Amino acid sequence: MTQLLDVDPAWLPDEALRAVGTRPVQVLGDGPLVDTVRHEVAAAHAKFAAEAGHSGAVSCDLLLRIADGGDAGPEGFTLERDGSRTTVAATDPAGLLHGFFHVVRLGDAAFTAAPAQTHRPALALRMLDHWDNVAVHPVMGQVERGYAGGSLFWRDGRARGDLARVRAYARLLAACGINALGVNNVNVHETEAHLLTDRIDEVAAIARELSPYGIRVHLSVSFAAPVLLGGLDTADPHDAAVRAWWREAAEHVYTHIPDFGGFVVKADSEGQPGPFAHGRSHADGANLLADALAPHGGTVHWRAFVYDHRQDWRDRTTDRARAAYDHFAPLDGRFRDNAILQVKHGPMDFQVREPVSPVIGALSRTRVAVELQATQEYTGQQRHVCALAPAWSEVLRFRPDGADGPDIGRLARGGGLVAVSNAGDDPFWTGHPLAQFNLYAFGRLAWQPDADPDALLDEWIELTFTPDRCADPARLRSGLRAVLRDSWTTYEKYTAPLGSGFMVQPGHHYGPGIDGYEYSPWGTYHFADRDGIGVDRSLATGTGYAAQYAKPWSETYETPESCPDELLLFFHHVPYGHRLHSGKTVIQHIYDTHFEGVEEVEAARRTWQSLADLVAPARHRRVAERYEEQLRGAREWRDQVNSYFLRKSGVPDAGGRRIH
């Protein structure tokens, strides 16, 4: 794989391949994925040919081989060292590919220090969803909630002619463990609906670039496709003609894409068509598509993001947070084996802080995939640094049934982990170069949900910045850690406080709009008045959402006294003078965190400036530019939030700082 001109190499710069490229390597096995490993090795050798004396060598330092009877399982591999030789063995070619990239991650240590080890992915499905439109949408543009330029796949209304960049993307994704990808937006507009039928060859062209790296393609489809594309007069899942239509549609897809992964469906959600229009349940809807895919081994990803987006803000009894559980918990056990319910990690919508969605723990007889958002819709839109691995790790470690029960990482084994991608055709892939870490960390957490986010950050830093090759490795490492590690909590500090969420500008969702959604139909309110703030979701006096959790969480969240500070305003409406466990009042917490958040951004910006001599100039410049915007944005958030709450509450800042 040669490096593309003008495209950032992300976590696979040439230097990261030095340990492999300077050693004799042998690859044993057959098949397309083994060939990919061979190409990788050959490319690494070509890059370091001048430094290595391995050509024509009989022995080898690295043996990568397919071995029957190993116990690493699908996609897994073993690594062993014997004298000067390291052997990576896998029964499955995909395992060999992952093993190869593991050696890249280890670098020299793979040959000098690594103990014998076995790796297998905890989750079989590790998927990215692209919210990419084929035709540029008049409001959403080409990539819905995309902050990294245009689509990697689509351009000028069709699949890109030159897909070299897609191949390079597949390589980066495989190197962090991702193995599935949805190529179009879950909001399926008219043009995109046709990808399923008369435009499937364009999807197939993309699939051909992804498949050498072990990545299967998925397609978002419209539930109304039989009507839109098939000319039928209904999309009713119980209608025989509709069922036959979907069967044929699936068959057609598989003739073009033999390793097609399956469908992704957003139904009865934010205006998308669905089974409700026909008086059918979401199990009926999902099973219709599951049955069509089953003969071919495909899977339907049915999204649980179903709620009333035309709510009356005056109605305090409707609670959007309840919606996923209310819709889907009663359907537990009614989905086919090849139907996966794809649930957003929180009950609302990818806010900087939300509790874990209670429906995940309530579905013991349904395959569940947990959906995260790598694209930073609500976390700074890739203009602000916000490393999400610690947030995701908290979600994955949450135990819905308390300390003795399984965590979310385990519950997701049935379905997998999915993230909305943050990549586009930007030269840095993700707009903000430091947002590459979110993509990388997502793949690694999907492979190993209990991985330590700090260790993943270090791993990503080593690969991406190869500190040992720079003049001051220690300064570079500590600087990068400093700007990234706590960036999520920094972002949280200067935006919506204590789990209240939203407070963003309507529509594009960037920047502060404290009352932006307060009188809207979207169901996202904070209810701030002169006395207090927050949503009462208790069972005793509120919407009852807290009771959707099993014990101990239903009890923990039920009262302001037992609720964790960071989620207080998600679960309770409290007076500004309410004292947090931290000892501060809510209002003082709001003031303090907003001042601190800006100070932390100022410090991070200074740290970044101090790394100018150690980071490639283009990358350094791009990040530096984004820090200017982040600082401007953080100050705006601080001043609007603090002023708003000072004016509402009339309570002065105990620190006597300037609030407008």
Ligand code: GCW
């Ligand atoms: O977060 C919201 C976004 C929509 C998105 C929707 C979803 C694709 O604002 O842009 O639509 O979630 O997840 O379906």
